[in-house]
Amino acid sequence: MLNISVGVDGTVHLKGRFDASQAEEARDVFLDVRRSCFVSFAELDYISSAGLGVLLEAQQRLQSTGHELRLTSMNRHTRLVFELAGFDAIFKIE
Numbered sequence: 728m729l730n731i732s733v734g735v736d737g738t739v740h741l742k743g744r745f746d747a748s749q750a751e752e753a754r755d756v757f758l759d760v761r762r763s764c765f766v767s768f769a770e771l772d773y774i775s776s777a778g779l780g781v782l783l784e785a786q787q788r789l790q791s792t793g794h795e796l797r798l799t800s801m802n803r804h805t806r807l808v809f810e811l812a813g814f815d816a817i818f819k820i821e
Contacts, residue, residue, distance in 0.1 A: 731756050739796075742770035745778035753778065757785035762794050769800035779812055786817060797821060 729749035730742040733756065745753065766782070786796050797819045801809070809815050 729753060733759075737762070738765045738767055740767045740770070744773040745771060745781075746773065746775040747777035750777040750781050753781045754784070757781060760785060760789065760796075761792075763789065763797065765797050765799050767800050768798060768802070768805055771802075771805060774805055774808060776812075779808075779814060783814070783817065795819065 728743050729745050729752065730740075731749075731753055732740050732742075734740060737760075739756065739760065741753075782796065782798075789795055795818075798809075799821045801820060806815075806820065809818065809820065
């Protein structure tokens with residue numbers, strides 16, 4: 728199960744498992760993001776291709792308006808998933 732929340736500073740916090748069963752809920756949250764923001768992976772345990780797709784969709788939409796998602800606090804496994812998918816070339820990962 729994914730818990731997704733937006734902090735007062737605009738940071739999107741992901742907690743739990745980001746998979747196909749949670750993709751629509753996450754898509755709704757990311758549709759509300761209109762400006763560059765950080766996405767914290769500090770408490771994310773797992774991300775599937777469906778989760779990657781939601782993030783890619785949001786990144787492409789934001790980039791078309793000069794904004795972006797900046798990904799932070801990834802664990803080693805999640806970072807590897809992004810690298811293997813080539814997403815480390817699409818997102819700024821801090």
